[in-house]
Amino acid sequence: MGNSRETLIELPYRPRRLQALLHRKMRRFNVVVSHRRFGKSILGINHLIRAAASSDLPRPRFAYLSPSYRQAKSVAWDYLKHFTAPIPGAQRSETELRVDLPNGARLALLGADNPDALRGIYLDGVVFDEFGQMAPRVFSEIVRPALADRKGWALFIGTPRGRNGFYRLYEHAKSQKGWFTALYKASETRILSRSELEDAQRSMTPEEYAQEFECSFQAAVAGAYYASLVEAAETEGRIGKVPWDPRLPVHTAWDLGIDDATAIWFCQQNGAEVRLIDFYESSGVGLDHYARALQARPYVYGDHLLPHDAQVRELGSGRSRIETLASLGVRAKVGRALGIEDGVNAARLLLPRCWFDAAKCARGIEALRDYRREYDERLGAFRARPVHDWSSHAADAFRYLAVGLRMNGAARAMPEATVFEYDPFAW
Template sequence: MNNELYTPRKHQAEIESNLARFSVLVCHRRFGKTALSINRLIRAAQETKRPDWRGAYIAPLYKQAKTVVWDELKRYCGLGRDDCTVKFHETELRADFENGARIRLFGAENPDSLRGIYLDGVIFDEVAQMPYRVWSEVIRPALSDRKGWGLFIGTPQGKNALYRLWENAKRDPDWFAAMYRASETNIIAADELEAAGREMAPEEYEQEFECSFTAAIRGAYFGNLMGVADKENRVTSVPHDPTLPVHTSWDLGMSDSTSIWFVQSRPGGNYAVIDYYEASGEGLDHYARILDAKGYKYGSHIAPHDIRVRELGTGKSRLEIARGLGIRFDIAPNIPIQDGINAIRSILPACWFDSVKCAPGIESLRHYRRAFNERMNDFTARPVHDWTSHAVDAFRYFAVGFRQPGNAARPLRTINDYDPFGRQHERA
């Protein structure tokens, strides 16, 4: 049925003939990757011999899956045609095929909500906007016993999950990796590309049409500052100093993720960001056990102001529950989010990050960005709420809430060649 509704272009047909069990496609805008991937799922569902075949299409946000993909899935399945036998469930964004196969759409903003499912095939759309752990921790195990396949598609937005998958795929002979730049495919007319090049910032054009992983992330709040941290070798191995207290800063969620940064204040007004932890769907007792397991000597624990809100079920606030678990929180001031973003900007030049233990948090700082209003063709004043938000919010509470013992004002580093580990640091 879908063959009559979908005719692959030259490059799409080339991809379909080369797909491996796991494939990574880095494609320019308007390449047609969504149509390609939807029809890959539909074809697999129609041709399977399994009566319980399950496929998934994962977008960065559930709302995106519903807005961008759901209508396309129904169209390519033949909704409205007399020969369409697929049943669609609007509340679950699920398509049930006559042979028992199912395709369902998901959002990646709450990775743990995907746990416990099994899959025979999965599409990751716009992987650059997702945390890598959605794949490594959640979906990869869901494919194992069924030996399912995965297709990753997207346009670069810096060196994130898509970049990592792309680099891994190029090295692994069992994976298929392909990149399609607008200057090479001839899908978009040359005069249109020239016009886009005049109207877009150079880094935006390179990212969107030429698939550049090194172009700046559009609207990123801290992209340049994190780039400077890379150049100054401040994203590196940062050992824990057992003689100094470890301060924590939290963003507390229930169904959403809870994020915790572990920071030591070092001589000279520097901050050694030594660790990071994130989970979702867990109570405060879980995080108390994590703190104990780390074995650090703790100083301040900083929480957002809404920790004082009492829960309907217990009548207690999380502040009271935490105190019962031995965690005494300081409350970060409730200030406008833009002021908190500026506070992060003020301390980032003083921060050294452990590149391994803090990797998910670092990735969030790099990709936290302003929302773009397509109608107004401009960025809004507020950030996008996505997988980066929890880690950045927790870091923001540290930036506005941490004070040295004695309530002294937070010092800021004024020189760039100081090494908090007692070594002279050469400028990059």
Template structure:
């Protein structure tokens, strides 16, 4: 199907002619190269947000569509407001007869085009809308389902365009998207390490290199997807699992029960891991996550799978009574036929160590568990910018649900036989036997 060409601003209408925005050479060149779908990997202080906001303004000003709509999506709505809202107002200020909504964070241009800020922390707010164009800034920090399940359908009927931009955070969904873009003629893939853009002075890069670990510098300034995510709890162990071939195809064994471990969100995502025990091995065969739905949705999903279930491991707070109904989620699940085991409360730090001890025994189905694995790779400690140090507590974001559910799996599984603990043996697993 032939696509409608994307409108490009003419010199007469281009908002870029406003002297408030003077693009750097790399930015100016990039503005002219963009395709319908674009993945741009850029170092810190490249000017990503300024570039994105001015691209949105230029496209919006040139649009001749009916009620055109454009979006800027950041990982958090507060982040979008703190970083992009000031830029959006500043660079649209010279345009006559604009309308600004401080409460809803949008600017409307004289031609009716509206640019609005959103946060990926509440992606369901986007459902039902349409976009003529959208920017996803720092996509590596967003949930992997935001693009394929929510934003991409919003572009379909308007042949809308998309621009992903950010800094790497390991080999996660942002890396997968960049890799796809390098092999697809309809996509633009561009990478801007600090050593090639020359935007930052050499003396400043040298000072940053002395103050940061090699992994941090490689990730933040040289745009390396191979560098470890600073503060990550499980990334190194998952790298080992990948090298060992334990992130592969892990088929379901019908003769064995499937154990599930749940993290139940309240007004948030719920995550479920599906595992089978085979000797000392833990085969994690599936992962499911959803949000904004009732408990019955998860039970229906479990019933739709061919598995024969053993125990369903649930966190201790599942037995807390809800104020609205007076019942517990445990009672609701049992009424729906779920045979649940409620775990005792334990310290978060102990649970993280239990997962670290568990991962060397785990095999993951790389395809079915892809979203959960992305979350585990990025599950990390929070960072205190004022103290310039990592927190002792994890950062609570979209990765927390999968990580918490795996903690419950580690807490609920039976302990290994003592001889295995004293004399661990290498695991040999041939998927072709199953």
């Protein structure tokens, strides 16, 4: 168990050939792309258990991170209980989804749906399950610093869902010293029989099969609203360096969160061309924080476009958020209440006109790629509403931009000449 009097404990885990190979080959940072039914969740859980049980660090901490806390419970909790059952003295907490081992190590299941709740922890090892469904900043801003002082390790496992954050991490890792990468297709692993794969092909679209079983990052994401349009923008060179032009006003579009994130797009117009020059998102802070974020930038602002519910008065203060922003020096306009589908259609019409700054808008672009319809497992069909996750805030803000941004004419050069009547359908 990692101390001077080691005890041999046999766990009920018999790794497949490829799983055993991965356990031996992995380094400090690892990205494993695998097909469905490869056994990646069992692999990740047992990699954590072995590391935790053999650790001789003081109070070692390990985590299994899923896109949501609910997913962590449904996918990994039974595995964690099952594979730690033979360890004498292991204590399990159903309410906190954690197992404490007798050497002081703790294994916890966590969700990435509230990234800021992860701040302040330290980790000696972490498994990211389906990293492509998480906000990319979960690793770069939050978990990576948590691994720093004790030189903890990370394992990213998942199946492709388009060219999202998981794809970019995999491509980045392939050229990085100290990183290990692997990709396992169902046609090559022989874990699933040929007849099973042939049956799957008959019941799935070619894109679905290519993604789920052949690990194709190029296949279209099922239910995605904007992924193909963002892909087109990248192919056409409209995602790159887009400098701020001080001769043009900067307009902003907001999605205002209450208990979650607030997202802001910054754009400039030059005729029919819309330049997305900046993006900002945060959570757990007041409106004064966002007012300061605007003031800290060198831009001269035109319109600030807010969703229609920004004018609803809050019970505590008696003021609406648009009134609060006005008191902070941000004079905003409120858009019409439109259904999601109408707003999505407006965004689809706007996207071919857009140029994105790849660096400053990276998080927003990633969200647009990942924004998708909710899938009803029981009915086997997509619902009319989108999934509410980390990508929703940026996508909603972009939708408000599409509805509220006037496109019928060139933007004027001076900010005092850019006050226009709000007409969501002018273009």
